[in-house]
Amino acid sequence: MFSITRIAKRLFRKMLTLKAVQMADNVDLGRKTVLNVGSEVRGDVKIGNFCAIGRHVTFQGRNHDTNTASVQDILYQDILNVTPADQVESILVGNDVWIGNRVTVLPGTTIGDGAVIGAGAVVSHDVEPFEIVGGVPAEHLGWRFPSHVRNQLMEIRWWEWDERRIHKNKHFFTLDLSDFPEDKSLYDYIN
Structure with missing residues (x-):
């Protein structure tokens, strides 16, 4: 006590x-x-x-x-x-x-x-x-991030999403984007 x-x-x-x-x-x-x-x-x-x-x-x-x-x-x-x-x-x-x-x-x-x-x-x-x-x-x-990742993030603009969509895309937010391959698209990881 x-x-x-x-x-x-x-x-x-x-x-x-x-x-x-x-x-x-x-x-x-x-x-x-x-x-x-x-x-x-x-x-x-x-x-x-x-x-x-x-x-x-x-x-x-x-x-x-x-x-x-x-x-x-x-x-x-x-x-x-x-x-x-x-x-x-x-x-x-x-x-x-x-x-x-x-x-x-x-x-x-x-x-x-x-x-x-x-x-x-x-x-x-x-x-x-x-x-x-x-x-x-x-x-x-x-x-x-490399330029191709920066450009995609500026297009995606996730910070404008509502909380429901952010939560739905939890996997996207756990990706290591520092060496994300140029031949892949971040859009493939977004629902």
Whole structure:
């Protein structure tokens, strides 16, 4: 049997380690996308279906306006009593994207379907579908799949299927596509 003191200590420890996800402005999260703790999404940001977003990821869709005399919002708000004009550029994240912990995605970038962003990367330019990038700034590291597989996956667009169809095609999702033969079709594995 648990004592009240032990339960209270466990709850208090959990409360100290939980950090909320912060979202502001125009944020659109897709179906079954997971945005982990400590992440921040600001600006005009659209994230597709079935994405796995790591801890402490920042989507910085807005920046201070660097074309005015000051970049400090407090000067405009507290002294001049005006709303500062931020620079806002959209961020678009495709479907089935994996973004590692502590990644920063900068304004005006598009991350393609199926892409993988390595932990700690700073994404300052577009990422192609199924491309693997990492580093500061993020650079091309490789591809998840050969081109014939990437092309077929872009045609199939499984992330738009309903859950019943996904479940019905369980075998398709367990295939190793990294060395899938060029003479075969992924459509042969889909019901």
